[in-house]
């Protein structure tokens with residue numbers, strides 16, 4: 193949690209809020225399983241002309257409210273599919289909200305996916321265009337060129353059109369270009385941190401450097417040690433709901449206890465005990481606007 197300073201009057205003054213989320217909901221429309229399984233491809237296309245495609249809705253984020261302040265480094269933990277990336281994508285403006293509002297003091301940047309790159313152009317041109325698309329001037333983009341190319345380290349392929357790149361090479365270049373900007377609100381999804389061990393290590397170092405420059409950081413990770421080492425606050429998200437919000441040590445401990453409980457129940461064939469928010473061991477996260 194962010195630390196309060198004392199005003200001359202002795203009152204606690206919190207740092208300014210940089211991100212405010214009010215009852216955020218994110219949904220996705222997906223074709224129904226039945227339709228996908230039963231319709232042959234041609235028939236499906238034909239059917240789409242005469243009748244609307246039956247759609248199901250996936251409710252990925254279910255009413256999250258939060259106030260995050262300058263200087264906070266907020267980690268998000270939760271099982272696969274719990275809604276962490278969806279929340280980050282919504283915060284980055286990459287996915288519309290179904291309901292609720294998000295206010296941000298500056299444009300949040302999701303590392304690695306913001307640059308719009310052109311497959312016909314060589315990587316070298318994309319470095320400059322991508323950096324400029326992210327808001328750098330021509331001179332600033334040129335000044336960062338060597339640093340970006342060095343981080344991507346895709347050798348002479350940098351002079352070939354990007355459409356010839358493997359998906360890993362394209363992801364490395366995209367990630368490296370994104371590190372050229374120094375956003376005030378930085379969003380990092382470790383799932384996007386692809387590549388081999390060498391690239392992962394170098395990109396990790398780069399992320400650490402960016403984190404030190406940013407005023408506010410959101411970090412999605414499955415690694416408790418990464419979150420413990422780098423975050424001042426951790427959110428536990430489960431099925432799109434914020435279940436715990438607090439000191440990294442406490443939240444990560446509760447999360448790991450729950451994970452162990454699930455594994456033990458599964459391996460012994462016993463029923464999984466109810467989660468701590470259902471058994472009453474964990475109080476609901478207070479609404480910051482109540």
Ligand SMILES: Nc1ncnc2c1ncn2[C@@H]1O[C@H](COP(=O)(O)OP(=O)(O)OP(=O)(O)O)[C@@H](O)[C@H]1O
Nearest residue numbers: 220222250252271272273274275276277278279383
């Ligand atoms: N583009 C999409 N279209 C349809 N459903 C989606 C899409 N992206 C995510 N979902 C669904 O939304 C839910 C939340 O997914 P999300 O990727 O946000 O979870 P996550 O916590 O980041 O998971 P992980 O730890 O596996 O990366 C899941 O049920 C997922 O299947």
